[in-house]
Amino acid sequence: MSDETPQxxxxxxxxxxxxxxxxxxxxxxxxxxxxxxxKHPVSTSGAARxxxxxxxxxxxxxxxxxRGNMAPxxxxxxxxxxxxxxxxxxxxAAAEAAAEAHLTRPSDSDGTHFLPxxxxxxxxxxxxxxxxxxxxxxxxxxxxxxxxxxWVCIAYFAIPAHERLGxxxxxxxGGGIAIALLATGAGLVLWAKRLLPHDLAVxxxxxxxxxxxxxxxxxxTFLKGVTTLGLGQRKMLRxxxxxxxxxxxxxxxxxxxxxxxxxxxxxxxxxxKAGARLVDVETKLPIKLGDLEIGGIKTVMPEGFxxxxxxxxxPTMLIRFAPGEIRSKxxxxxxxxxxxxxxKICTHAGCPISLYEHQTHHLLCPCHQSTFDMxxxxxxxxxxxxxxxxxxxxxxxxxxxxxxxxxYNQPVGPSFWERG
Amino acid sequence: MTPSTLAAPRAGGRRRxxxxxxxxxxxxxxxxxxxxxxxxxxTAASSTDPDLAAGRDLFNKYSCAxxxxxxGEGGQRAPSLIGVGQAAxxxxxxxxxxxxxxxxxxxxxxxxxxxxxxxxxxxxxIASLGxxxxxxxxxxxxxxxxxxxxxxxxxxxxxxxxxxxGSGGELTYGKYAPSLAEAxxxxxxxxxxxxxxxxxxxxxxxxxxxxxxxxxxxxKSIRAQADPGGAGxxxxxxxxxxxxxxxxxxxxxVLAALWIGxxx
Numbered sequence: 001m002s003d004e005t006p007q008x009x010x011x012x013x014x015x016x017x018x019x020x021x022x023x024x025x026x027x028x029x030x031x032x033x034x035x036x037x038x039k040h041p042v043s044t045s046g047a048a049r050x051x052x053x054x055x056x057x058x059x060x061x062x063x064x065x066x067r068g069n070m071a072p073x074x075x076x077x078x079x080x081x082x083x084x085x086x087x088x089x090x091x092x093a094a095a096e097a098a099a100e101a102h103l104t105r106p107s108d109s110d111g112t113h114f115l116p117x118x119x120x121x122x123x124x125x126x127x128x129x130x131x132x133x134x135x136x137x138x139x140x141x142x143x144x145x146x147x148x149x150x151w152v153c154i155a156y157f158a159i160p161a162h163e164r165l166g167x168x169x170x171x172x173x174g175g176g177i178a179i180a181l182l183a184t185g186a187g188l189v190l191w192a193k194r195l196l197p198h199d200l201a202v203x204x205x206x207x208x209x210x211x212x213x214x215x216x217x218x219x220x221t222f223l224k225g226v227t228t229l230g231l232g233q234r235k236m237l238r239x240x241x242x243x244x245x246x247x248x249x250x251x252x253x254x255x256x257x258x259x260x261x262x263x264x265x266x267x268x269x270x271x272x273k274a275g276a277r278l279v280d281v282e283t284k285l286p287i288k289l290g291d292l293e294i295g296g297i298k299t300v301m302p303e304g305f306x307x308x309x310x311x312x313x314x315p316t317m318l319i320r321f322a323p324g325e326i327r328s329k330x331x332x333x334x335x336x337x338x339x340x341x342x343x344k345i346c347t348h349a350g351c352p353i354s355l356y357e358h359q360t361h362h363l364l365c366p367c368h369q370s371t372f373d374m375x376x377x378x379x380x381x382x383x384x385x386x387x388x389x390x391x392x393x394x395x396x397x398x399x400x401x402x403x404x405x406x407x408y409n410q411p412v413g414p415s416f417w418e419r420g
Numbered sequence: 421m422t423p424s425t426l427a428a429p430r431a432g433g434r435r436r437x438x439x440x441x442x443x444x445x446x447x448x449x450x451x452x453x454x455x456x457x458x459x460x461x462x463t464a465a466s467s468t469d470p471d472l473a474a475g476r477d478l479f480n481k482y483s484c485a486x487x488x489x490x491x492g493e494g495g496q497r498a499p500s501l502i503g504v505g506q507a508a509x510x511x512x513x514x515x516x517x518x519x520x521x522x523x524x525x526x527x528x529x530x531x532x533x534x535x536x537x538x539x540x541x542x543x544x545x546i547a548s549l550g551x552x553x554x555x556x557x558x559x560x561x562x563x564x565x566x567x568x569x570x571x572x573x574x575x576x577x578x579x580x581x582x583x584x585x586g587s588g589g590e591l592t593y594g595k596y597a598p599s600l601a602e603a604x605x606x607x608x609x610x611x612x613x614x615x616x617x618x619x620x621x622x623x624x625x626x627x628x629x630x631x632x633x634x635x636x637x638x639x640k641s642i643r644a645q646a647d648p649g650g651a652g653x654x655x656x657x658x659x660x661x662x663x664x665x666x667x668x669x670x671x672x673x674v675l676a677a678l679w680i681g682x683x684x
Binding site for chain 1: 620622645
């Protein structure tokens with residue numbers, strides 16, 4: 001990001017600093033913007049383990065020293081002129097004296113000091129009309145925010161809440177609050193930018209390392225503590241401590257039992273029995289041979305199922321192929337007149353699958369894009385599914401309705417711990 | 421094209437010379453008989469119905485035969501049209517999917533090239549190629565069907581591909597289930613009974629006509645609903661809204677903050 005953004009000059013229109021577009025000579029210039037700092041980082045770690053001000057700070061000091069403005073050890077605060085704002089009373093002796101007083105004022109205790117204006121070159125023609133205009137602009141933004149807020153209050157009562165599913169209400173409230181917040185923020189930013197003095201302050205970073213003596217002392221203290229405990233010699237204490245630490249987490253593991261009953265064999269039962277009729281999941285009506293068109297599908301449940309939730313492993317897809325489309329011998333053996341039935345529960349994470357493409361015979365799971373080839377044993381041809389979908393062996397009873405010849409011969413759905 | 425269609429006008433225009441006409445008629449009749457025995461599907465346009473003739477003209481004009489074969493028997497690039505029924509033609513041409521501009525993963529919906537009357541003529545011609553296939557359905561009164569029931573049926577049978585409000589979704593290898601936003605009630609019905617492209621077929625016994633009308637009513641009423649936030653964001657649910665919130669709104673705030681920082 002920093003590469004794309006040109007280094008922003010502090011004040012583009014100043015004629016006093018000729019080399020604005022060049023890399024900053026001082027860290028003060030580099031710290032002018034976020035991107036500037038990214039581009040020309042002010043390094044402190046580079047001067048490893050030197051208990052002194054950073055390289056950049058020393059650079060500033062050197063600069064300052066060369067100009068003879070400040071003493072090297074006591075960086076003075078310098079208050080530059082306001083960029084826009086009250087006109088400086090130039091020429092009077094009192095003003096000269098005041099400026100001189102700024103230069104000699106000592107810095108803050110934390111080392112923060114202002115750079116003189118000539119260092120960062122913020123001097124602009126001072127124009128009271130501009131000042132007035134900026135004030136007006138900020139005030140009107142605050143005014144706009146006020147109007148928007150009042151509008152929100154009125155709209156809350158005036159607009160019917162359910163008109164167009166609440167669309168007008170949402171627009172009025174959301175839009176009004178957005179305008180109010182944006183205008184307030186923009187006003188504050190403009191206030192700071194146009195009306196406040198543009199000082200450049202530098203706060204020096206300190207070396208982040210502890211002195212070597214302190215580190216050694218800490219190490220020594222720790223080792224001394226360990227020795228005093230006597231873990232090396234007192235074997236019984238050491239062993240009993242290890243023992244209690246080992247057994248302490250046991251209750252937390254035991255309490256996991258309260259998280260619910262164990263599934264026992266529930267995960268192995270899908271709800272299908274031999275001879276169970278296939279019924280429509282919605283109408284609960286049984287399905288006759290010939291009800292489905294070629295290329296048709298249907299979500300079916302075992303007859304007598306209660307709710308889909310209580311039979312979460314039962315949903316099954318009934319698919320009718322065109323004659324000769326089934327490629328797998330085993331699938332053909334379990335099919336009935338080109339009808340096949342497969343579990344609808346994905347073997348990966350248990351999502352119900354029925355995105356079926358009847359030309360390619362792909363069945364796609366919407367959760368993680370596992371793709372099964374339904375004409376070839378529901379083989380996984382893409383995605384994270386662990387196994388082929390289980391097939392339900394089909395038959396037709398005396399009345400011509402589809403029945404399950406046998407229940408699923410394996411647990412359906414995703415893998416589980418005890419599945420083996 | 422086939423001898424039989426030529427026979428009718430000729431026989432009508434030559435009443436004065438009865439004998440020769442009779443000879444011609446008998447000869448042509450024999451030819452027709454021979455053709456219908458030899459040709460695999462000779463029943464195509466044995467009627468003089470002007471709709472069929474117009475439909476055949478359309479079939480030729482739009483070069484349907486270049487992919488579907490001279491008699492709609494299908495080819496390497498396109499399926500057979502024999503026995504697909506009028507509903508399939510009305511759907512494919514009425515949604516602009518046919519005539520196909522180029523072969524891709526799937527035919528996109530576009531502006532239809534024929535008028536409704538022309539589509540019906542073409543459908544009549546295709547239907548005359550062979551028996552079978554559903555007729556163009558009648559969806560009058562779908563507005564009175566049970567919307568809630570239609571919603572339940574839609575979520576069971578359709579939502580997995582078309583999304584729960586019919587916004588459409590992706591399938592494998594570039595294929596997709598299209599959005600139902602522009603589909604007319606008749607087209608939705610036709611799609612269900614014919615199973616265009618990779619869509620499974622939902623015949624009248626799988627989903628009864630009443631159920632189909634309920635589904636249509638659900639789709640049309642849910643598509644007609646306003647979006648409370650103004651933009652539906654594809655109506656793919658809370659995920660899309662969160663994505664916009666995080667990427668667009670929050671990202672925009674961060675970028676704006678950085679920008680303000682550079683200008684300070």
